[in-house]
Structure formats: C-alpha cells, structure tokens
Amino acid sequence: MNEALQKLIEFVESASPVIWAAYLKQVYVFATGNLAWAAVLGSGYVALRKAAAYCWKQCEESSNDDWEIGLGLAWASIVIVGLVAVGLTIGAGMRFANPEFYAISLLLSSLGQ
Numbered sequence: 001m002n003e004a005l006q007k008l009i010e011f012v013e014s015a016s017p018v019i020w021a022a023y024l025k026q027v028y029v030f031a032t033g034n035l036a037w038a039a040v041l042g043s044g045y046v047a048l049r050k051a052a053a054y055c056w057k058q059c060e061e062s063s064n065d066d067w068e069i070g071l072g073l074a075w076a077s078i079v080i081v082g083l084v085a086v087g088l089t090i091g092a093g094m095r096f097a098n099p100e101f102y103a104i105s106l107l108l109s110s111l112g113q
Helices: 001-017 017-061 066-097 097-109
Strands: none
Touching: 001 017, 001 097, 017 066, 017 097, 066 097
C-alpha cells in the first residue's frame, strides 16, 4: 500500500507539479486553520474556567440554586470546548506530519472518489 501511494505521489508530482503544489498548500491551510480554531477555543476554555470559578464562589456564599445550574453549564462547556480544541490540534498535527496523504485525499475527493 505504501508503495502504491508513493507511486501515485510521484505520478501526480511529475504530471502536474502546479496542481500537486496547490493541494499540498491547501493541506497546510487546513492545518493552520485548525490550529487557529484550537487557539480560539483555548481562550474560550480559559474564560469558561474563570466563569466556573466565579460560580463556585457564588455557590459557596449563596443559597440560590441558580448558581449551581450555572456551574454545571460552565463545567459541561469546559469539557466540550476542551475536547474539540484537543481534536483540532491533533488533526492539525496529523496534517503537518503527513501532508502527502491528506493531499491525495483532497485530490481523490475533488475527483469524486
């Protein structure tokens, strides 16, 4: 399988180096976009942690149950945002580590296969 992929890469590189370069560039654009979104979600993660800490403090000082609901929502959001950010980071790392594979995937998907 690895040999077949290597032959396909060599064929596409020799047949149309401009197209191959465009697909490789697009893989790096996707990976960079994923990292940018991960950074945005990382800052949201920090903000949600601060909100959860505030809700925790309010829960201790108040007998109002609304703060407990806010605390639960904050922690649920923290888990979701954290998992998505980690997933985006891993996806970007995979694209940076093996751009040829993802360029071939892009090429095949644009050909409708």
